[in-house]
Amino acid sequence: MRITPLIVPLLIAIMLYAGVTLPLPGDVNASVVYADDDDDDDDDDDDRVQPARRERPAVNTRPAARPQPAARPRPPHAAPPVSRFEPREILAIDAPADVLNRVRALGFAVGSTVSLRQLNLRVTRLRTPADQSAPRALQVLQRRVSQGDFVLNHVYRIAAAPCPKNRCYGSTLIGWTASTPCGQGLHIGMVDTAVNPHSPALRGRQIVTRSFADEERASSAVHGTAVAALLVGAPDSGFPGLLPDAALYAADTFIGAGANLRTNALLLGKGLDWLLEQQASVVNVSLTGPDNRLLHEVIKRLSARNIVVIAAAGNGGPSAPPAFPAAYPEAIAVTAVDQLLRSYRLANRGEYVTVAAPGVRIWTPGPRGGQYSNGTSFATPYVTAAVALLRHQQSHLTPAQLTQQLQGNARDLGAPGKDPVFGWGLLQSPARCDGSG
Secondary structure (H helix, E strand, O other): OOOOOOHHHHHHHHHHHOOOOOOOOOOOOOOOEEOOOOOOOOOOOOOEEOOOOOOOOHHHOOOOOOOOOOOOOOOOOOOOOOOOEEEEEEEEEOOOHHHHHHHHHOOOEEEEEEEEHHHOEEEEEEEOOOOOOHHHHHHHHHHHOOOOOEEEEEEEEEOOEEEOOOOOOHHHHOOOOEOOOOOOOOEEEEEEOOOOOOOOOOOOOEEEEEEOOOOOOOOOOHHHHHHHHHHHOOOOOOOOOOOOOOEEEEEEOOEOOHHHOEEEHHHHHHHHHHHHHOOOOEEEEOEEEOOOHHHHHHHHHHHHOOOEEEEEOOOOOOOOOOOEOOOOOOEEEEEEEOOOOOEOOOOOOOOOOOEEEEOOOEEEEEOOEEEEEEOHHHHHHHHHHHHHHHHHHOOOOOHHHHHHHHHHHOEOOOOOOOEOOOEOOEOOOOOOEOOOO
16 A cells, blocks of 8 residues: 555644654653652652753654653651560569469460559569460460450650751740759659760769669660750750759660660550659650550559650651550650641651640750751650649649640640641740749
């Protein structure tokens, strides 16, 4: 079949009308390029770089391709935990002898009993049979020993991430003003990793530390020292704390190292029991993990003794489930914002969030001097300091009344009233911190 010269341009016009493009010499498909996500929260990760337009010779010009929708950036995800519970371990709460005998008959090894004297709790460690995982063993005990109270020994991790750029603004953002001395007479508690009292940020501070690991071996001190410095850092150290003259009781409840650095429900219970003995009026808990009945019982008993627990809301991302102990109704849950009052992009959201505080680009001590850090871990000490100041000035207030004070003082952010992103809004300093507290 012979094709006349008029047919060729006609076919080309039909193909172009239908959206079919013809290959051109040297034509390469350009791809969209995204800037590396370096955890800098100053632009909500809107770091997309548009591809450069390729210049084509005039002889190869053709109609522009239909615009394609920009690729949506992938939502950030926090690294999954190494383990959600201690392997092959079950905890028995207040178990009498007959219950432990039935447990032994089922092939479990009954270990030591930890007495949390201040909380009036006894916790016995059980070793599961070799052929049973901890969740399976828990099901067996709940079914075969119904009169017992058994829980997994859940694992909890610090709620922090490194921050690369310079921004130090927290005290100013919440209107915190102080004179020397500030925090005198206050007793603050914290459960965290180890604290290095010899750090330049903490020299001369009133710090009592204790390790609750089985070998009493101190854990990594990076996270705990950073949190302690935010609370009581020396004013002239380059890391000024909010309450530099307060007494800090630091319970090191962590074990392991590196990616396996963790604490668990029993270690947290031991640390919190010790803090009650030290008469800490408020407790900073910059760590997160799953719901656990033993941990909840401990938090409830602390609240009943008028001890306020301030906890990090978590860094799992906007769609993450609630993080504990922050999500317990007896705790004050703290989320993080940056200097522009934007929510930290990895912060958990939910109705349990109580209040927001600075938690992005916070200047803290680090292994090589100072570093900037992100996370609800670092927002929590701001609220702990504010609650400690309120408690010192109005010692009669209950934990619920202190929460109401935070609510009344907060600067509303986001949707009017309480919302799942900011809670009641940005923390505001309750008063000037001076020699009286």
